[in-house]
Amino acid sequence: MKMLGTNRPEGKFAAATALVLAALLGGCRVGPAYHAPSAATSTAPNYKESTVNFHDQDGWKVASPQETAIRGNWWETFNEPELNALEEQLNVNNQNIQVSYQNYMEARTLIAQARSQYWPQVTFNPAWSRSRNSSNLSGNNGSNGNNKGSSSSLWSLPVDVSWTPDFWGKIRNEVREAQYSAQSSAADLALEKLSMQASLGQYYFEIRGQDKLREILAATVKSDQQALDSAQGAYDAGTGDYIDVVEAKSALESAKSSLVNVELSRAQYEHAIAMLVGKPATDFTIPVRAQIYTPPPIPVGVPSQLAERRPDVAAAERTLAAANATIGIGYGAFFPQVTLSAEGGLQSATAGHLLDWPSRVWSIGPSASQVIFDGGLYRAELHQYEAEYNADVATYRQTVLTAFQQVEDSLSATRIYSQQILHEQEAVKAAQQSLDLETERYKTGVDPYIDVLTAQNTLLGDQTTLNNLQVEEMLSAVQLVQALGGGWDRTQLPTPKQTGEKVPSSTYSMQK
Secondary structure, eight states: OOOTTTTSHHHHHHHHHHHHHHHHHHOOOOSOOOOOOOOOOOOOSSOGGGSTTTTTOOSOOOOOTTOOSOOSOGGGGGOOHHHHHHHHHHHHHOHHHHHHHHHHHHHHHHHHHHHGGGSOEEEEOOEEEEEEOOTTOOGGGTOOGGGTTOEEEEEEEEEEEEEOOOTTSHHHHHHHHHHHHHHHHHHHHHHHHHHHHHHHHHHHHHHHHHHHHHHHHHHHHHHHHHHHHHHHHHHHTTSSOHHHHHHHHHHHHHHHHHHHHHHHHHHHHHHHHHHHTTOOGGGOOOOOOOOOOOOOOOOOOOGGGHHHHOHHHHHHHHHHHHHHHHHHHHHHTTSOEEEEEEEEEEEESSGGGTTSGGGEEEEEEEEEEOOSOOTTHHHHHHHHHHHHHHHHHHHHHHHHHHHHHHHHHHHHHHHHHHHHHHHHHHHHHHHHHHHHHHHHHHHTTSSOHHHHHHHHHHHHHHHHHHHHHHHHHHHHHHHHHHHTTTTOOGGGSOOHHHHTSOOOSOOOSOOO
16 A cells, blocks of 8 residues: 655655654664573582581581571671671771772762763854954955955854764663673672671671680689799798799799780780771770670571572672673674764854844754774674673682582581580580699699699690680681671662662762
C-alpha cells in the first residue's frame, strides 16, 4: 500500500527524519554481553574445619545450625561494651574509611560525566570586534578601493550546538563502565570498614592480653621478692648459702625486666587504637583491666553463600563487569562517528541593529568521520582490553579461593587454640603443684634452691603460654568474623541506578 504524500519533498523529509529518530532512539550496542564467570564455589553442606571431630572434642564450637549468618554489628557478638564504644567511634572518625568514602563519591561523579555525553553541547560566545583595513591595498587584487583605510565594527551573539548520537553504544558502555566501577568502589568502602573494625577488635584483645600478662608478671615479681627476702634472711642467719641469694635476685630482676617490656607492647597497641578511632595518641587512654576472654559461638553459614557475603569478592566481580564494558568501548572505536551541529545567532555592524530580525545568521549540517588507517592501534587497544578482562577473571576466581582459605584457616585456628588451651590449663595446674612441692622440699633442706627456680620458671612459662593462646584464640575469632564478611552481604551493594543518583553538592560528611 502506497502512503499518501511520500513523493512530496516534505514527505520525504519527514520519512528521513523518522528513520534518523528511529536510529537515534533504538541504536545498537556493540561488544560482548556480560555474564558473571563461574568460580570455584563449594557445594559442601558445611565448612570442613567446622566439623572435624566436632562431637568428640571439647573446646570452641561454631554456633547452632539455626544461626546461619552474622547479623548487625558483628563486634557486639563478643559482649564487650568498651569494644562496642570504640567500634562506634571508628565508624565515624576513622580517616582510612573517610578516604574510601570519598573515593566512592568520586566514582559516582564519573557516572554523571559519562552521562553528559548523551546530550548536545551548547556554547554561547558573544563577541565584539573593531577592525581597520589597510590604506595601501592594491587596486588590481579585486578589492574595493573605497574600502582602503576604512574601519568597521562587528557585534555577534552566536550559539553553537553540537551533538554526537550514540549510534554504536559507545557512550552507553562508558556509562555502564562507570556504574560498575562505582559499585566496585562501594564494595571497597565496605571492605575498608571491615578491615579497620577487625584491626580494632584484634588490638583491643591484644591489650587485654597484655594486661593479663602484666598481672602474671606482677605476681611473679612479688613471689620472687619474697623468695629473695627469705634467701637473704637465711644467709644473714647463717643457715643459707649466698648462691641462693644470687639466684633469687637474678630471677627477680628477670621478672622485672619482662614486666617493663609489657608496658611497651601495651602502649603501642593503645596508640594504634587511638589512630583507628581518629584521636591523637597523646589524648587517648584505655584503662588497665586484666580479663580472660572466651570467643562466643560464631555462625558460619554454608560455604555456597560465602561469595555473596564478602565485599572483596563483590568488588572483584564488579571490576570484571566494568572491564567487560570497556571491551564494548573498544569495539565502538571501529565504527564511524556522526556529529550533528548547528550554529545560529545575530550579527550586526552596530549595536543598535544587533537585535533586529535581519541580523540573524544560521547554519546546520551533519558530519561523519571514520579512521581509514591507524596502523593497528584500535585493534591493539581492543586486545589490551580483552587481556585486562581475562586477568580480572583470574583475579575474581583467586579472590573466591582466598576467601575459602581464610575461613578454613580461621576455623581451624579458633578450634585448635581452644583445645590447646585446655591442655595448657592442666600444665599450669601441674606446674603450680610442682612449685609448691619444691618450695616445701627446699624449706626442709631436701632440695637446693635451684630446683625452686626451675619450678618457678616452668610455671611462669606455662602461664605466659596460656595467656598467649587465649589471646590468639580471640584474634582468630575476630579473623573468622572478618573472613565471613562481618555480617555484610551483596544486597547492601548499591545498584547501578543508585550509584548514578545525584551526588550531594558537599560530600565532606562522614557516612556511617
